[in-house]
Amino acid sequence: MAGLKPDAEVSIALATGVMAYASYQVALPAVADIRSLEPNNRDVQSAERVAAWTAAGLVSLIALVTKSPSVFIVGGGVVIATSWTARHADQVSTVTQKVGHAIPAPAAGPEGVVGDEVASVQQLPTTPMYGVAV
Numbered sequence: 001m002a003g004l005k006p007d008a009e010v011s012i013a014l015a016t017g018v019m020a021y022a023s024y025q026v027a028l029p030a031v032a033d034i035r036s037l038e039p040n041n042r043d044v045q046s047a048e049r050v051a052a053w054t055a056a057g058l059v060s061l062i063a064l065v066t067k068s069p070s071v072f073i074v075g076g077g078v079v080i081a082t083s084w085t086a087r088h089a090d091q092v093s094t095v096t097q098k099v100g101h102a103i104p105a106p107a108a109g110p111e112g113v114v115g116d117e118v119a120s121v122q123q124l125p126t127t128p129m130y131g132v133a134v
Contacts (some may be wrong), residue, residue, distance in 0.1 A: 004066060004068055009120060012066055012070075013073070016058070016078075019120055020056075021082055023058065024055060028048060037094070040091070048086045
């Protein structure tokens, strides 16, 4: 397929971008759902890696078959942008609604969070009730 016409090359590049985007939509929950979870969720990170490898494989295969740099550039751009979006959403704190790396972590000791960050509920002893901790 060397020497594709420009209109065919653009169409194939856009279709490749859509396929890369679709691989993320199939493998991951919606970005809003990822943002509602706690940061650094291992399941989300694992699913994002699977989607990234799947999308990169599709883009590479189609770019090699068509021998078109446009397919590789458009598809690769979609993979990078979608991967960054999912990874950024996974880092957002559910409390502050901001990325967690910009916020200093509270001091933690062997018993957990120490200092003013300890909630009064954490200080009270809990007793199991019918096999469930309350």
